[in-house]
């Protein structure tokens with residue numbers, strides 16, 4: 001059965017967006033389509049209904065494709081805990097660690113599992129839309145590659161190269177990618193797609209014509225810059241991802257700490273989606289002190305990030321805020337940091353260390369990983385979340401998945417702010433405690449509906465600006 005590989009000339013070229021949009025566009029055309037990413041390196045993950053853990057982006061792509069998300073869609077997930085070490089999730093379950101030097105040697109088993117997952121998807125769908133990682137032109141990594149050209153060769157997949165024209169150098173990046181591949185890999189390139197374009201397309205046209213003339217690759221189209229499309233990202237929390245609040249309305253300011261090993265940064269998306277709530281991702285203690293709400297997000301390295309928090313001066317801000325009755329929220333790793341003590345022979349191997357002591361009890365890390373999708377009712381409002389952690393605090397349940405003492409709250413659950421009524425009511429209380437005039441608007445957008453609409457806008461953009469027919473056609477010729 002056919003497939004296609006969406007590869008990027010750089011990280012962040014928009015592969016995930018294109019893959020998501022294609023999944024929806026082909027699903028709308030009545031095709032049985034599935035997303036696939038052989039290996040994702042990300043700390044933004046999600047728990048599927050069968051308890052397996054995959055990248056957030058692939059989870060969303062499966063929803064866009066109208067299929068139940070599962071570990072087949074992202075068989076290998078590497079969760080970096082330092083620059084030289086990653087936790088391995090294989091077919092949705094923890095499978096040890098990988099160190100930087102082992103990338104060439106320790107990955108044969110991962111490649112086999114990834115190819116087997118692709119074959120299974122390909123056998124049961126009309127079309128598999130594969131997303132590459134980074135750039136396929138990293139020829140130094142080509143030997144053990146199973147996510148870019150290695151996968152393309154395995155499945156004989158035609159490749160669509162996506163280039164980000166917003167950052168500049170898109171033509172050179174496309175030409176350079178074409179030029180660096182060996183003949184066998186180059187033969188699989190089927191065309192390119194220019195992404196994030198703003199301005200007059202007729203100015204770009206001669207550049208594309210020259211590029212096509214030189215490398216013989218056709219253009220699949222030019223996708224415009226889509227300002228109002230955000231997506232469950234695989235990348236770490238980064239400043240500038242969130243649009244500032246511009247209206248002359250009361251605002252609730254939220255400072256989210258950019259921990260070095262932030263995990264599940266997507267927890268902030270529903271807060272950002274709330275009209276009048278202004279989320280700033282920061283490492284500045286002054287911004288953390290001034291905000292109405294301070295959020296410590298999840299972390300893939302709780303003890304190391306707690307040390308960083310102390311060194312940054314933000315731990316002092318947390319203490320001052322708690323003493324002054326100003327709101328603080330810790331999510332998962334952030335909650336663990338707020339507890340009295342942490343006993344961690346697993347993630348950091350540090351043993352017993354002091355926490356910030358804002359919430360009670362000791363967090364105990366165990367080798368087995370908690371993966372779940374719990375639900376609760378808080379003040380009559382339904383709350384749903386998901387759990388991905390080794391460390392278990394003594395949560396007293398005074399808050400879903402956690403505890404509240406005064407204005408300091410912790411939860412082990414990710415994704416809880418996607419529960420619309422709960423989000424509004426909790427933020428209303430935060431605004432009151434912080435002395436902010438912000439109140440939730442009656443006609444607030446529902447988060448899941450907003451995300452669905454975004455997926456549809458992506459599909460519309462592809463149908464309008466890209467040659468989707470030709471992509472289906474070349475995919476059909478792949479085997």
Ligand SMILES: NC(=O)CC[C@H](N)C(=O)O
Nearest residue numbers: 298299332333389390391
């Ligand atoms: N998702 C998280 O924040 C995980 C917290 C911590 N690293 C743990 O495994 O327990």
